[in-house]
Amino acid sequence: MTDNSPVVPTRVATTRSVLMCRPEHFTVSYRINPWMNPEAPTDTSLAVQQWETLYEKYLELGYDVHLIEGVPGLPDMVYAANGGYVLDGIAYGALFEYPERQAEGPAYMEWFGAHGFDVREPTATNEGEGDMLLVGDTIYAGTGFRTDVASHDELRAIYGREVVTLHLTDPSFYHLDTAFAVLDSDGGPDSVAYLPKAFSPESLAILKERFPDAIIVNDEDAAVLGLNSFSDGRNVVIAARAVDFERQLRDRGFVPHGLDLSELLLGGGGVKCCTLELRR
Ligand code: ARG
Numbered sequence: 062m063t064d065n066s067p068v069v070p071t072r073v074a075t076t077r078s079v080l081m082c083r084p085e086h087f088t089v090s091y092r093i094n095p096w097m098n099p100e101a102p103t104d105t106s107l108a109v110q111q112w113e114t115l116y117e118k119y120l121e122l123g124y125d126v127h128l129i130e131g132v133p134g135l136p137d138m139v140y141a142a143n144g145g146y147v148l149d150g151i152a153y154g155a156l157f158e159y160p161e162r163q164a165e166g167p168a169y170m171e172w173f174g175a176h177g178f179d180v181r182e183p184t185a186t187n188e189g190e191g192d193m194l195l196v197g198d199t200i201y202a203g204t205g206f207r208t209d210v211a212s213h214d215e216l217r218a219i220y221g222r223e224v225v226t227l228h229l230t231d232p233s234f235y236h237l238d239t240a241f242a243v244l245d246s247d248g249g250p251d252s253v254a255y256l257p258k259a260f261s262p263e264s265l266a267i268l269k270e271r272f273p274d275a276i277i278v279n280d281e282d283a284a285v286l287g288l289n290s291f292s293d294g295r296n297v298v299i300a301a302r303a304v305d306f307e308r309q310l311r312d313r314g315f316v317p318h319g320l321d322l323s324e325l326l327l328g329g330g331g332v333k334c335c336t337l338e339l340r341r
Pocket of ligand 1: 093094097137138142143162190191218236238239281328329330331333334
């Protein structure tokens with residue numbers, strides 16, 4: 062008898078160190094992405110409650126979780142991924158596209174400096190890890206809505222790594238981390254997931270060539286920001302409503318952990334947006 066069932070790879074978790082910001086000042090008071098509607102009510106205490114489930118999940122997974130104090134008047138500060146980019150102990154600061162978020166840049170840089178990181182002031186507009194994701198030894202960097210390509214050169218100069226520019230074309234997927242997820246930091250052919258329609262044809266060709274076995278996420282799952290997930294190589298924390306993505310993750314040996322961050326979705330962010338990885 063032959064066994065034709067596919068071989069499910071064994072996935073190995075690597076403990077992560079992350080920075081988060083409790084959404085005590087969260088609300089939607091301006092509109093800088095299509096998800097945001099300042100007219101619709103938000104519930105700050107529900108946002109905090111939902112955020113706590115993410116925080117607790119990371120602790121349960123054994124991550125080293127750091128917290129930055131939220132600043133009144135900066136409702137989007139909960140989306141810590143945008144606060145900078147941290148690799149090799151070097152923190153490249155964020156320079157936000159919209160004035161509403163600009164004060165977050167210095168607040169995060171101050172935290173990085175106070176916690177032993179070598180802080181580099183940005184000269185080009187960039188929204189941190191929201192648009193910069195490390196896969197293997199390569200930094201994939203988004204542009205099109207927020208982050209300027211000039212910052213991709215800054216990344217090259219600071220980290221001395223290959224930086225691949227990806228052009229985002231759909232306003233609902235305005236940061237790279239809303240359309241592209243890193244599942245395994247080894248950088249293999251199946252180490253990422255993405256939403257094809259969020260990229261220009263040229264960028265899509267790059268993704269297909271580099272990640273021939275990537276998970277392709279459908280529109281429904283992308284529309285609940287399913288791709289905005291955080292993986293340690295084995296455990297993948299995702300939006301609970303992204304059911305097809307969850308199934309695909311299981312089929313490939315990952316362990317999905319679904320959470321409901323619906324209140325934070327009102328600001329246009331999910332799991333990954335609330336998470337900035339700190340790499341020493
Ligand atoms: N309201 C925020 C903005 O539009 C959401 C940021 C989401 N962050 C992310 N890493 N995708 O800037």
